[in-house]
Amino acid sequence: MESKHQDEIVQLCPRYHRAIELIGRRWTGAVIRVLFAGPRRFNEILARIPGISDRLLTERLRELEQAEIVSRAVETGSPVRVTYGLTAMGRDLEGPLGEIGRWAERWLPAEATAL
Amino acid sequence: MESKHQDEIVQLCPRYHRAIELIGRRWTGAVIRVLFAGPRRFNEILARIPGISDRLLTERLRELEQAEIVSRAVETGSPVRVTYGLTAMGRDLEGPLGEIGRWAERWLPAEATAL
Numbered sequence: 001m002e003s004k005h006q007d008e009i010v011q012l013c014p015r016y017h018r019a020i021e022l023i024g025r026r027w028t029g030a031v032i033r034v035l036f037a038g039p040r041r042f043n044e045i046l047a048r049i050p051g052i053s054d055r056l057l058t059e060r061l062r063e064l065e066q067a068e069i070v071s072r073a074v075e076t077g078s079p080v081r082v083t084y085g086l087t088a089m090g091r092d093l094e095g096p097l098g099e100i101g102r103w104a105e106r107w108l109p110a111e112a113t114a115l
Numbered sequence: 116m117e118s119k120h121q122d123e124i125v126q127l128c129p130r131y132h133r134a135i136e137l138i139g140r141r142w143t144g145a146v147i148r149v150l151f152a153g154p155r156r157f158n159e160i161l162a163r164i165p166g167i168s169d170r171l172l173t174e175r176l177r178e179l180e181q182a183e184i185v186s187r188a189v190e191t192g193s194p195v196r197v198t199y200g201l202t203a204m205g206r207d208l209e210g211p212l213g214e215i216g217r218w219a220e221r222w223l224p225a226e227a228t229a230l
Contacts, residue, residue: 013216013219013220015216015219015220015223015225016144016148016212016219016220017144017145018219019215019216019218019219019223020139020144020219021139021144022139023135023139023215024135024136024137024139024140024143024144025139026136028135028139029131029132029135029136029139030132089222092222093218095214096211096215096217097131097135099210099211099214100131100134100138101128101130101131101134102211103207103208103211104128104130104131104133104134105128105130105131106207107204107207108130108133110130
């Protein structure tokens, strides 16, 4: 990158950058928050997040699985029971996401931000 | 929303939801992080975030101004000097964003997440 300020460039940590955009993807924060309570089936997650579509929940869960934040468990039986739960990495987001929630309570007006 | 689990629906805080998606928008976390060091001119911010375009930085700064996280200061003179700085609300993100950074350092492999 060409710039007269090149010597002052702050090296932004790519991990920070990636983390913040992963967590901030539409509905991702909501999905993780639902799973803090424990593993849930697809339809249970869907019911807990007003406004999300089947397609988007599928997509977000797949991304979270790839990022190793969520893991999918299949219990054999009839019918087969599939649940989604947080990995240790996912559960460790409770601190950061809790901080964001408290920031939101301090600063965002409740009425102006309804979905 | 129709669901047999309706009685169990967790009311997700809309402020939390909005906060997390605001912060997680592409480049927004990086812009805020640059401004933790103090007010900066447009080109200074641009130079500190490898990969962002003029157009996207303009868009993100406008969104952050609307959200009252960033404020724009115009110093008259020749040439006019315009700087962008964090409001009190913006500075208060240092805690939450620091938590996310520490989570990223704990869990994301450095090499696999390069930009």
